[in-house]
Amino acid sequence: MAKVESFTLDHTKVKAPYVRLIATQKGPKGDVIQNYDLRFVQPNENAIPTAGLHTIEHMLASLLRDRLEGVIDCSPFGCRTGFHLILWGEHDPIDVAKALKGSLEFIANESTWDDVQGTTIESCGNYRDHSLFSAKEWAKKVVDEGISSDPFERKVVKESL
Ligand SMILES: [Zn+2]
Known part of the structure; x- marks a missing residue:
């Protein structure tokens, strides 16, 4: 079976909320x-309930694109503790943390x-399952706790993009 980096992370060692660079990968043409x-x-x-997570997903789709160049996709983890963000090019985790802070x-x-x-019903696969109330409450919790640019040591970013 293919080795997946995310499954080798010791999830008991991290200190959320944070942003963590999982990998930088080069395609066959150098991209x-x-x-x-x-x-x-x-x-x-903890885990964010599905309706709130779903609404955060819909909002981050535009909010992160407004703040970062080269956003390809931002999708929730199945464990409901956060999101994958895929981007073109190389970015500083501090800038990603600032963009996430501004969005939240x-x-x-x-x-x-x-x-x-x-x-x-036309634009979403489960349009009944949204909660802006929940999205706002969970976003506030993350902002209040502070977003670290390092997963293991608290290096909370002060500025937001
Ligand atoms: Zn949807």
């Missing part, structure tokens, strides 16, 4: 992509239902 672990809550201690501050403090894209 570079990066895969980030955006961890919102402490593994095996917007969700927590400013967002209304009009800011959530893709919530109709």
Whole structure:
């Protein structure tokens, strides 16, 4: 079986919330992509309920693209403790943490239902399963705890993008 880096991480050693560079990979033509672990809550201690996680996913799709160049995809982990972020090119984890902080501050403090894209039966695969209330509460929790640019040592970013 293929070895998957995410499954070799000792999830008892990390200190969420954090951003972690999982890998920088080069394609056959030299294009570079990066895969980030955006961890919102402490593994095996907490998990974001599906409706809130789903709404955060829909909002991060645009909020992170507004703040970072080269966003390919941002999708939730099955364990519901965070997201994968895939980007073109090489980025500094500090900038990724600042962009996440700015995005979550917007969700927590400013967002209304009009800011959530893709919530109709045509544009979402489970449009009944959204909660902006939950999204805002969990975003606020992450912002209040601070987002570290290092998964093992708390290096909380102060600025947001
Ligand atoms: Zn959806």
